Amino acid sequence: MTGGANRFVRAAVLEAACAALMVFLLMGCLPVATAGADESRGRLLYENHCASCHDKRLHERDQRLPENLGELQREVDRWQRNQGLHWGREEIADVVDYLNASQYRF
């Protein structure tokens, strides 16, 4: 009988350990996922600083300004200067990534 109780306790401990491990793994994964996803950071930057003026349609208009990745980069840089945002190369690249992936696809 004690053997049966022990088995039960052992199973419960194992289950708890598994649950803890899952939580641990999940928490360990999340920051990695966001750290690697520049596009999502670019999206946040864009939504916070740029989207107030133009909605998505601007980037789909027929005579859209940028015709290649370099020009898109220049546009984003021009606009962030314009707004006095002092973005570094990484922020600009993230927003370019986001816009390119969601709109331009150069």
Ligand code: HEC
């Ligand atoms: C004050 C309003 C305003 C803000 C803020 C603004 N934009 Fe613009 N944006 C415009 C207008 C108006 C145009 C279209 C005329 C032009 O290109 O000069 C434009 C055009 C663009 C284009 C070219 C679109 C195309 O396909 O032709 C890009 C790219 C762009 N903006 C990026 C940005 C980014 C990145 C930010 C944030 C750093 C930003 N803009 C913030 C008003 C704004």
